[in-house]
Amino acid sequence: MRAIRRFTVRTVLPPELASLGELVRNLRWSWHPETLDLFAEVDPEVWERVGHDPVALLGAVDPARLRELAADRRFLRRVADAADDLHEYKTAPGWYQTVPDAPRAIAYFSPEYGIAAALPQYSGGLGILAGDHLKAASDLGVPILAVGLLYRHGYFTQSLSPEGWQLEHYPSLDPGGLPLTLLREEDGTPVRTAIGLPEGRALHAQIWIAQVGRVPLLLLDSDVAENDVAARDVTDRLYGGGTDHRLMQELLLGVGGVRAIRAYCRVTGHPEPEVFHTNEGHAGFLGLERIRELTESRLSFDEALEAVRAGTVFTTHTPVPAGIDRFPAEMIARQFGGDNAWPTVPVDRILALGAEKEPGKFNMAAMGMRLAQRVNGVSELHGEVSREMFQDLWPGFDASDVPIGSITNGVHAPTWVGREIMELAGRELPALVERAQGWEGVNKISDADVWAIRGRLRARLVEGARERLRRSWLARGASRAELGWIDDALDPDVLTIGFARRVPSYKRLTLMLKDPDRLRQLLLDPDKPVQIVIAGKAHPADEGGKKLIQQIVKFADAEDVRHRIVFLPDYDMALGQLMVQGADVWMNNPLRPLEACGTSGMKAALNGGLNLSIRDGWWDEWYDGTNGWAIPTADGVGDPDRRDELEAGALYDLVEYEVADRFYDRAADGLPLRWLEMVRHTLTSLGPKVLAGRMLRDYVVDLYTPAAKSGRALLKDGYEPARGFAAWKLRLAQAWPGVRVEHVETSNLGDTPEVGASLEVRATIALGELRPEDVRVQAAYGPVGLHDELVRPAYTTLALESDGDDGRAVFAGTVPLDRTGSFGYSVRVVPDHPLMDTPAELGLVTVPEEPAGMTNGTLR
Numbered sequence: 001m002r003a004i005r006r007f008t009v010r011t012v013l014p015p016e017l018a019s020l021g022e023l024v025r026n027l028r029w030s031w032h033p034e035t036l037d038l039f040a041e042v043d044p045e046v047w048e049r050v051g052h053d054p055v056a057l058l059g060a061v062d063p064a065r066l067r068e069l070a071a072d073r074r075f076l077r078r079v080a081d082a083a084d085d086l087h088e089y090k091t092a093p094g095w096y097q098t099v100p101d102a103p104r105a106i107a108y109f110s111p112e113y114g115i116a117a118a119l120p121q122y123s124g125g126l127g128i129l130a131g132d133h134l135k136a137a138s139d140l141g142v143p144i145l146a147v148g149l150l151y152r153h154g155y156f157t158q159s160l161s162p163e164g165w166q167l168e169h170y171p172s173l174d175p176g177g178l179p180l181t182l183l184r185e186e187d188g189t190p191v192r193t194a195i196g197l198p199e200g201r202a203l204h205a206q207i208w209i210a211q212v213g214r215v216p217l218l219l220l221d222s223d224v225a226e227n228d229v230a231a232r233d234v235t236d237r238l239y240g241g242g243t244d245h246r247l248m249q250e251l252l253l254g255v256g257g258v259r260a261i262r263a264y265c266r267v268t269g270h271p272e273p274e275v276f277h278t279n280e281g282h283a284g285f286l287g288l289e290r291i292r293e294l295t296e297s298r299l300s301f302d303e304a305l306e307a308v309r310a311g312t313v314f315t316t317h318t319p320v321p322a323g324i325d326r327f328p329a330e331m332i333a334r335q336f337g338g339d340n341a342w343p344t345v346p347v348d349r350i351l352a353l354g355a356e357k358e359p360g361k362f363n364m365a366a367m368g369m370r371l372a373q374r375v376n377g378v379s380e381l382h383g384e385v386s387r388e389m390f391q392d393l394w395p396g397f398d399a400s401d402v403p404i405g406s407i408t409n410g411v412h413a414p415t416w417v418g419r420e421i422m423e424l425a426g427r428e429l430p431a432l433v434e435r436a437q438g439w440e441g442v443n444k445i446s447d448a449d450v451w452a453i454r455g456r457l458r459a460r461l462v463e464g465a466r467e468r469l470r471r472s473w474l475a476r477g478a479s480r481a482e483l484g485w486i487d488d489a490l491d492p493d494v495l496t497i498g499f500a501r502r503v504p505s506y507k508r509l510t511l512m513l514k515d516p517d518r519l520r521q522l523l524l525d526p527d528k529p530v531q532i533v534i535a536g537k538a539h540p541a542d543e544g545g546k547k548l549i550q551q552i553v554k555f556a557d558a559e560d561v562r563h564r565i566v567f568l569p570d571y572d573m574a575l576g577q578l579m580v581q582g583a584d585v586w587m588n589n590p591l592r593p594l595e596a597c598g599t600s601g602m603k604a605a606l607n608g609g610l611n612l613s614i615r616d617g618w619w620d621e622w623y624d625g626t627n628g629w630a631i632p633t634a635d636g637v638g639d640p641d642r643r644d645e646l647e648a649g650a651l652y653d654l655v656e657y658e659v660a661d662r663f664y665d666r667a668a669d670g671l672p673l674r675w676l677e678m679v680r681h682t683l684t685s686l687g688p689k690v691l692a693g694r695m696l697r698d699y700v701v702d703l704y705t706p707a708a709k710s711g712r713a714l715l716k717d718g719y720e721p722a723r724g725f726a727a728w729k730l731r732l733a734q735a736w737p738g739v740r741v742e743h744v745e746t747s748n749l750g751d752t753p754e755v756g757a758s759l760e761v762r763a764t765i766a767l768g769e770l771r772p773e774d775v776r777v778q779a780a781y782g783p784v785g786l787h788d789e790l791v792r793p794a795y796t797t798l799a800l801e802s803d804g805d806d807g808r809a810v811f812a813g814t815v816p817l818d819r820t821g822s823f824g825y826s827v828r829v830v831p832d833h834p835l836m837d838t839p840a841e842l843g844l845v846t847v848p849e850e851p852a853g854m855t856n857g858t859l860r
C-alpha cells in the first residue's frame with residue numbers, strides 16, 4: 001500500500017548542538033567544504049548513505065550518537081567555530097557596501113533555483129544561474145531578497161528503461177526534510193498570502209525560507225488546507241501541467257511573490273526592495289501587483305506604470321521565439337476581469353502590456369519589456385539576437401537602437417570548482433574568487449602540481465561514473481553477475497570529454513553520432529583513445545528529446561565501446577559538479593545562435609578543463625584562439641542535415657588532430673606540456689571573466705543602481721515626477737504625428753570630401769504642438785549598405801539654433817567624416833526627457849520622408 005502522505009520527523013537536537021541545526025539551515029554549506037567536513041564527522045557512514053544531505057543526516061543519525069557528540073568538547077568547539085564563521089560571513093561588509101547610491105534592497109524573482117542537489121527546485125541553466133546569482137550576491141554583500149515557488153515534486157528524477165528510454169519519477173518532497181523554515185507571524189502562526197481567482201475562488205500559499213548565506217529565498221507553497229484540491233496542486237511540479245496550471249504558477253510567483261515580500265519585510269523589518277529583477281518572463285505579473293499597490297493609494301495607472309518601470313529590471317534568456325512564454329489573451333482577461341478585476345487596474349491596459357504581433361496572444365516577454373525600463377540578454381551575442389527578435393516592439397527603430405543590453409552570465413566558483421583546486425587557489429591566489437584578480441598567479445603553480453590535481457579530479461569522475469553506471473544497469477534489470485565489465489569502464493588516464501545538458505533539439509545531443517564509425521575509431525584508437533561521459537534530461541513532454549537519449553544509450557550499450565562512452569542518468573548538480581571537475585575537455589555543439597549563454601563550459605574552465613565548442617553564447621565572446629577550440633559553425637548552410645554533417649566532420653577532425661594530439665604529447669617526465677600551457681591560459685584568460693561575482697558586479701553597477709536612481713527620481717515629493725513624466729508621455733504620443741523633418745541642408749561638402757573633414761548639418765523641424773525641449777534632433781551617420789541604409793550609424797545631437805513662432809525650429813551641428821569609403825547621413829527626431837533611459841523608450845521616432853543618404857559619396 002502506498003502512503004498518501006509522507007513527512008519527515010525531525011530529530012530534536014540536544015541543546016548543546018543547537019548551532020549545528022543553524023548550520024544545516026543555512027545553505028552556505030553547499031559551497032563551504034569545512035562545514036561539510038563537520039557534518040561528515042557527525043556520522044561518516046550515515047553521511048555517505050544519505051548522499052551528503054545534512055537534513056537527511058540529522059534525521060537518520062542515531063540519537064545516542066547525538067548525545068555522545070553533545071558531550072564531546074572538541075566537537076562542540078568545532079561547531080561553535082563554524083557557527084562563528086557563518087555569522088562573520090553573513091554580517092561582514094562586502095564589496096557592495098562600497099557602491100555609492102546602491103539600492104537598499106533588491107527583489108529577485110525566478111521560477112526555479114539550483115542551490116544544491118539536496119534542494120531539487122531546478123530543471124537546468126536558468127535555475128542554476130539563479131542559484132549562482134544568489135550565492136555571489138551573498139558573497140559580495142548584495143542585499144537581495146529572492147522569490148520562487150516550492151515544488152512538492154521538484155522537476156523529476158531520470159532513469160532508463162532496459163531499452164534506453166527515459167523514465168521520469170516524481171518523488172514527493174516534504175518541506176520538513178529540506179533545509180527550509182516556515183515564515184511565521186510574531187505570534188507563531190504561519191504567514192499566509194493569497195490571490196483572488198475568477199468565480200470567487202482564491203489561491204492561498206504559505207512561505208518557506210531557504211537561507212542562502214545572507215540572502216533569504218522565499219518559496220511559495222500552495223499545499224495548504226485553505227485551498228481546494230486544484231489550488232493545492234498549483235505548486236506540484238516545475239514546468240508540469242497545461243497552460244492553465246502554468247498561469248496559476250506564474251500568478252502565484254509574480255503577484256503572490258510581491259505579497260510575500262511585503263509580509264517578509266513586515267515581519268522581519270527587512271528593508272523594502274527599491275529594485276525588482278525578474279529572471280525571465282515567468283514572474284512578470286509582479287509589475288501589475290506593484291501598479292495595483294500604487295493605484296490603490298494615490299496614482300493613476302499611467303503614473304504608477306512609470307514609477308514601477310523605473311525600478312524594474314528584466315532579463316531575457318531565450319533566443320528562440322518558440323521558447324517565449326505566452327498565454328491566450330482571453331485567459332488573462334478572465335483572470336484580471338469580471339468579478340476578479342482589480343478596480344484600479346483596467347483589464348484592457350493589462351492586455352495591452354502583453355500584446356504582440358499575433359492577435360489574441362498575451363506575451364510575457366513583451367509585458368516584461370514594457371514593465372521594465374532596463375532589459376538585458378545574457379551574452380553579447382544573445383543581446384544582439386534579442387534586439388532583432390524584439391525589434392517589433394520598437395517600430396521605426398533599427399535593431400541596434402532596441403534598448404536591450406547584455407550582461408554575460410557567470411558561475412559561482414566555490415560551488416563548481418573542485419576542492420583541490422580551491423585549496424590550491426586559497427594558498428596561491430587568495431584574491432582569485434573574491435576580487436576576480438590575481439589569476440596570473442596560476443603561473444606560479446608547477447606543471448606537476450596542476451597535472452596531479454587534474455588527474456585526481458579525472459579519477460574521481462571515473463569512480464563516480466562507474467558507481468552511477470552500475471546503479472543504472474541494475475535499475476535496467478541487469479544482474480550483478482553481468483556487470484563485471486563496469487569495474488574497468490572508463491580509464492583514469494584516458495583523455496576525457498564531458499558533455500552534459502538539457503536535451504532540447506538545438507543542443508544536438510547526438511551530433512557526435514553523425515558518423516558512428518568515425519566516433520568508434522576515436523574511442524578505440526590504440527594510441528590516443530578518447531572517452532566520453534554524457535548526461536542530460538529531456539523535458540517529459542519532449543518525445544523527440546527522449547529519442548535522442550535513446551540513440552546515445554544504444555550506442556553506448558554496445559560491448560565494443562561501452563568502456564569508452566557512457567550515459568549517466570539523472571543529470572543534477574551533484575553529477576554536474578563531478579563532470580565539470582573531472583572532464584579534460586568540455587564539449588558543446590549547439591545550433592548557433594540558439595544558446596543564449598551556456599554556463600557549464602565556464603564551470604569546466606575554472607577547473608582547468610578546456611572548452612571544445614561551437615562559437616555561441618559566452619564562447620563566441622571569450623574564445624581567443626588559444627584558450628580552447630572553436631568547432632567551426634556552418635550556420636550559413638540551409639539544409640540542417642548537411643549542416644550537421646559539416647559540423648560533425650569538423651568536430652571529429654578537431655578531436656583527432658588537435659585535442660588528442662596535444663593531450664598525448666608527453667615530455668620525458670610524462671607531463672603534457674603543451675596541454676598544460678593551454679590549461680594555464682584558460683585559467684588566466686577566462687578565470688576572472690566567468691565568475692558570478694563579476695556578473696553580480698555588472699548587474700549592480702549597470703542595472704540595479706541606475707534603476708534605483710531612476711526609481712528614486714520618480715517618487716520624490718509624493719511621486720510628483722512620476723505624475724509629470726506620465727503626463728508628458730501622453731502629451732508626446734498625442735502630438736507626435738505633428739512632428740516632421742521639413743528640410744535638411746549641409747555645407748562644407750566639396751566635390752571630393754576627404755577623411756578628417758566635417759559636415760555642417762542644419763535641419764528644419766516642424767514640431768506641431770511640441771516645444772523644442774520635448775525632442776532631441778540627431779544626425780545619424782556612418783557607412784551605407786547596398787540599399788542606401790545606414791549600417792550601425794553613429795548619432796550626434798544637433799543643437800537648437802532658432803525657434804520660430806510658426807511651430808518650426810532649426811537644429812544644427814557637425815558630423816565628422818571619420819572614415820573612408822561609402823558614407824551617408826540622415827536626421828531623426830526622438831522624444832527627449834531627463835527621466836528617459838534610451839531614445840527608443842517611447843517607441844516614437846520621425847525621419848525625413850525622403851530616404852536617407854542624401855550624400856552617398858565615397859570619401860578618400
Ligand SMILES: *Cc1c(COP(=O)(O)O)cnc(C)c1O
Nearest residue numbers: 124125501572573576598599600
Ligand atoms: C550548469 C548546469 C546547467 C546549465 O549548463 P548549460 O551549459 O547552460 O547547458 C544545467 N544543469 C546543470 C545540472 C548544471 O550544473
